Amino acid sequence: MLFHLRCNSASNVLxxxxxxxxxxxxxxxxxxxxFTEILEFMExxxxxKALTNQHLVFRxxxxxxxxxxxxxxxxxxxxxxxSINGKDKPIIITEQLVREVIxxxxxxNSPTKFSERTVxxxxxxxxxxGDLNKANYLKACxxxxxxxxxxxxxxxxxxVVALVLNKKYNFSHxxxxxxxxxITSKSKTWVYPRFVQLILDHAxxxxxxxxxxxxxxxxxxxNEFLKQLSRYHPKHPDxxxxxxxxxxxxxxxxxxxxxxxxxxxxxxxx
Numbered sequence: 001m002l003f004h005l006r007c008n009s010a011s012n013v014l015x016x017x018x019x020x021x022x023x024x025x026x027x028x029x030x031x032x033x034x035f036t037e038i039l040e041f042m043e044x045x046x047x048x049k050a051l052t053n054q055h056l057v058f059r060x061x062x063x064x065x066x067x068x069x070x071x072x073x074x075x076x077x078x079x080x081x082x083s084i085n086g087k088d089k090p091i092i093i094t095e096q097l098v099r100e101v102i103x104x105x106x107x108x109n110s111p112t113k114f115s116e117r118t119v120x121x122x123x124x125x126x127x128x129x130g131d132l133n134k135a136n137y138l139k140a141c142x143x144x145x146x147x148x149x150x151x152x153x154x155x156x157x158x159x160v161v162a163l164v165l166n167k168k169y170n171f172s173h174x175x176x177x178x179x180x181x182x183i184t185s186k187s188k189t190w191v192y193p194r195f196v197q198l199i200l201d202h203a204x205x206x207x208x209x210x211x212x213x214x215x216x217x218x219x220x221x222x223n224e225f226l227k228q229l230s231r232y233h234p235k236h237p238d239x240x241x242x243x244x245x246x247x248x249x250x251x252x253x254x255x256x257x258x259x260x261x262x263x264x265x266x267x268x269x270x
Contacts, residue, residue, distance in 0.1 A: 017218050019191065020192050020218070021220045021221065022052050022054050022220040023221055024222070025052070029226065034226070035226065045163055047171060048103075050102050054194075055197055058210065058214045058216060059215070061196075062193045062216060065091070065200065066189070066190050066191075067188075068081045069188070071183045077092050080093075084204060091200060095172050098199070101198050101202045102195055102198065105168075106169060107170075110169055114161055119158060126164065159174075
């Protein structure tokens with residue numbers, strides 16, 4: 001049995017199959033033809049495990065983890081339990097464990113934001129036409145609702161800048177931060193199911209994996225998703241100011257690339 005689980009209320013999604021999903025670099029996918037020029041850049045990004053590892057996720061594991069998850073402010077740890085052969089075992093998650101398991105190329109001193117001038121300058125040079133001047137521009141706020149393709153959040157902007165300029169960025173801290181926020185919020189949901197499952201399997205390799213009856217389906221990038229992305233781009237004009245391409249990428253369909261990163265890179269919440 002494959003689970004496509006959501007709460008009844010659209011505003012209170014328990015599990016979103018599009019959240020924490022993967023990029024795919026398969027050139028045999030028909031609609032990938034429109035994106036082949038950016039694949040070299042995507043394949044060079046230093047967060048490949050987070051972007052592409054389609055680790056199997058199991059409903060019972062994720063449900064049990066988030067149901068019992070608590071945050072220890074004093075020790076900066078997320079504490080929960082996993083069930084092995086009917087017995088509960090402890091699982092303790094730290095920012096460092098996230099870093100090690102997901103292979104994020106950062107450390108505790110890596111930044112989570114850059115100057116407003118750097119972020120604005122980079123995104124404007126890339127041709128991004130969305131709103132860069134909201135009051136919460138550089139606040140560490142995570143979207144509580146679904147955002148359109150044009151609604152880039154602060155942490156997403158900083159991630160894109162880090163990847164395009166090949167700068168250090170604390171991806172581990174961002175993932176851990178929003179796991180903690182999920183615990184302390186009024187409505188706990190199943191965020192980062194793929195990352196959580198990777199961590200659980202790392203800590204307890206003997207966890208039962210029932211692919212027939214317990215698999216939690218995620219909608220990784222496929223031809224249908226690429227169709228939506230290709231339909232989206234033509235509606236937005238190229239920037240009026242023509243500049244030379246720069247940074248870690250030199251490609252004309254920059255805006256599509258931004259969407260690939262923020263949409264499928266594992267850091268987007270519902």
